[in-house]
Structure formats: C-alpha cells, structure tokens
Amino acid sequence: xxxxxxxxxxxxxxxxxxxxxxxxxxxxxxxxxxxxxxxxxxxxxxxxxxxxxxxxxxxxxxxxxxxxxxxxxxxxxxxxxxxxxxxxxxxxxxxxxxxxxxxxxxxxxxxxxxxxxxxxxxxxxxxxxxxxxxxxxxxxxxxxxxxxxxxxxxxxxxxxxxxxxxxxxxxxxxxxxxxxxxxxxxxxxxxxxxxxxxx
Amino acid sequence: xxxxxxxxxxxxxxxxxxxxxxxxxxxxxxxxxxxxxxxxxxxxxxxxxxxxxxxxxxxxxxxxxxxxxxxxxxxxxxxxxxxxxxxxxx
Ligand SMILES: [Zn+2]
Numbered sequence: 094x095x096x097x098x099x100x101x102x103x104x105x106x107x108x109x110x111x112x113x114x115x116x117x118x119x120x121x122x123x124x125x126x127x128x129x130x131x132x133x134x135x136x137x138x139x140x141x142x143x144x145x146x147x148x149x150x151x152x153x154x155x156x157x158x159x160x161x162x163x164x165x166x167x168x169x170x171x172x173x174x175x176x177x178x179x180x181x182x183x184x185x186x187x188x189x190x191x192x193x194x195x196x197x198x199x200x201x202x203x204x205x206x207x208x209x210x211x212x213x214x215x216x217x218x219x220x221x222x223x224x225x226x227x228x229x230x231x232x233x234x235x236x237x238x239x240x241x242x243x244x245x246x247x248x249x250x251x252x253x254x255x256x257x258x259x260x261x262x263x264x265x266x267x268x269x270x271x272x273x274x275x276x277x278x279x280x281x282x283x284x285x286x287x288x289x290x291x292x
Numbered sequence: 293x294x295x296x297x298x299x300x301x302x303x304x305x306x307x308x309x310x311x312x313x314x315x316x317x318x319x320x321x322x323x324x325x326x327x328x329x330x331x332x333x334x335x336x337x338x339x340x341x342x343x344x345x346x347x348x349x350x351x352x353x354x355x356x357x358x359x360x361x362x363x364x365x366x367x368x369x370x371x372x373x374x375x376x377x378x379x380x381x382x
C-alpha cells in the first residue's frame with residue numbers, strides 16, 4: 094500500500110510507483126458522479142445490513158460514530174484510469190458491521206442514497222479489506238466524495254466503493270449493480286485490468 | 293453541489309454511432325413517472341464511468357451508455373417506447 098513520496102514535487106512519476114496496468118497517477122481527487130449529489134441529513138441517516146432471510150441490523154448516525162473506527166491509508170484505482178496513492182481515511186471495518194449477521198450468503202448488493210448500486214462477493218468485504226468510511230484526510234467526508242459515509246473497497250476499481258452508502262443486502266445469488274449491468278466487469282480487479290465484460 | 297448535468301443534446305455524438313437517426317429528437321416515456329419528452333430534454337451526467345441520462349421530471353435513470361475501446365453497451369430500461377421521426381415513406 095503506497096505512501097506517496099512527496100520528493101517528486103507532485104510531478105507525475107510512474108517509475109517510482111507500481112500502478113495497475115493502464116492507470117496513470119493523479120494528485121487531485123477527481124469527482125465522478127452518475128447523478129445529483131444526495132444531501133443526506135445526519136438526523137435521518139441510517140446504515141442497514143440485511144441478511145438473505147430479511148433479518149436487518151440498522152445503525153443511526155450516533156450509533157455508527159460509536160463503533161470502533163480504524164485509520165486506513167490506501168491507494169485508489171478508478172476504472173476511468175486515474176489512480177491516487179496514499180489516501181487517508183477513517184471508517185468502520187465491514188468485519189465489525191457484519192460480525193453479528195448470521196448468513197450463508199456469498200454475494201452482496203450495496204445500495205446508496207440516490208439509488209446507486211454495486212455488487213460484490215461477500216468475501217471481498219471481509220478480513221480487513223473493506224470499510225464504511227466517514228472521514229477523509231482528517232475531516233468529515235464531504236458530500237461530493239460520498240459523505241456522510243461511503244463504502245471503501247480499495248482492492249477493486251473505485252466504482253465498487255459506493256458513495257453515500259445506505260445498505261448492504263446479502264444475497265444467495267449474485268445480482269449485477271448499476272455499472273455491472275451495462276458493460277462494466279462484474280468483479281473489477283484493477284491488477285487484472287478487469288474493466289469491461291469479458292476482460 | 294456537483295449537480296453538473298448538461299442537456300440531452302450532449303448525447304448526439306455518442307448515440308450517432310449506434311443509431312442511424314438523430315435520437316435526441318425522439319420522444320420517450322419515463323418508466324418511473326410517465327413523463328413524456330424528447331431525449332434532448334434529459335439531464336445527462338458525463339463525469340462518470342459511463343453516460344447517465346436522467347428524467348427531468350423525477351430524476352430517475354432513463355438510460356445508461358458505456359463506451360469501451362471496442363464495444364458499447366446501452367441500457368434503456370428506464371424508457372418505454374421511443375417515438376422516432378423517420379423520413380416519410382409515402
Ligand atoms: Zn421520470
């Protein structure tokens with residue numbers, strides 16, 4: 094996991110870092126969005142995990158803030174080919190959020206405020222690989238980057254890290270999400286350059 | 293905030309590749325709310341992994357277009373029955 098060397102003066106340098114194939118380095122943080130930015134009131138915000146049998150566990154904002162948070166520094170790889178290294182987040186591990194859920198499901202469908210969805214294998218959310226992040230770079234996560242809280246799954250292309258995350262539905266059968274149903278790869282591993290169907 | 297849509301005329305180039313007619317003048321019906329209007333009236337989000345056209349009435353997704361290097365995918369599930377102007381054959 095890269096910590097950015099500031100010694101290059103912000104200039105693009107791919108010789109010093111190991112990027113996934115086809116990616117280039119950025120220093121800013123591009124904002125991509127498939128719709129208007131939802132402005133979610135913290136008073137009505139909830140995050141829900143729902144098992145395949147319909148059993149639900151819900152947190153309001155105060156309850157979510159009280160969960161143990163971790164500091165994470167990770168590299169981000171967007172399918173539109175930019176990569177940003179050494180981004181610093183704080184959030185709650187999915188291991189924590191899923192620890193009390195009784196499930197034999199293998200898949201999840203993540204839904205966001207505003208209607209966005211993305212699908213993943215459940216195992217990609219476990220064992221310290223995914224978080225619900227509510228702070229970026231030492232500050233509350235801004236709405237354009239997915240605040241109040243977003244999913245963070247840095248080992249997959251960034252479209253899997255749903256902004257404005259609202260709930261996680263565990264499923265026995267995989268169900269393609271917003272981009273996965275229209276050409277983007279179902280799994281999206283940047284190191285195998287899984288951008289589109291069939292890659 | 294970053295509600296930076298352009299109007300549906302921005303779709304002309306992307307769709308000309310797939311359709312032989314100018315689809316922006318076609319009239320479609322939103323699955324979500326029933327609003328009927330020309331494709332050019334959609335709110336189009338292009339700063340994304342694909343192009344997303346949303347209904348000006350309800351904000352629902354009308355269609356999504358993804359352009360890969362050698363393939364394109366078009367999902368029209370948010371639109372019912374496009375009415376397309378064609379040359380008079382009579
Ligand atoms: Zn509508």
